Amino acid sequence: MTWLKALILRQNRLSSLPITLGSCSSLEKLDLSSNELESIPIWFYRLKKLKFLDLSFNSLLKISPVISQMESIRSLKFSGNKIKEIPLPMVL
Numbered sequence: 001m002t003w004l005k006a007l008i009l010r011q012n013r014l015s016s017l018p019i020t021l022g023s024c025s026s027l028e029k030l031d032l033s034s035n036e037l038e039s040i041p042i043w044f045y046r047l048k049k050l051k052f053l054d055l056s057f058n059s060l061l062k063i064s065p066v067i068s069q070m071e072s073i074r075s076l077k078f079s080g081n082k083i084k085e086i087p088l089p090m091v092l
Contacts, residue, residue: 055076
């Protein structure tokens with residue numbers, strides 16, 4: 001699915017994501033809000049064109065340092081999770 005630009009999967013009770021999502025090389029917008037995700041998969045770094053990522057209202061306890069390596073990200077939403085600290089690379 002290299003042609004896919006936007007994927008909206010909000011409110012689906014997802015607790016994990018398929019690794020095949022990491023092969024969506026043209027993906028620019030990904031909305032995973034209001035699911036049951038507890039972590040961000042390590043393969044997220046493969047989404048080189050991702051600009052908008054919404055992970056709000058999940059069950060995330062921390063933000064993966066992988067997110068700080070994604071240089072194309074312009075909008076990042078994490079509200080409504082149980083995150084207690086932000087990794088240093090994301091703050092700088």
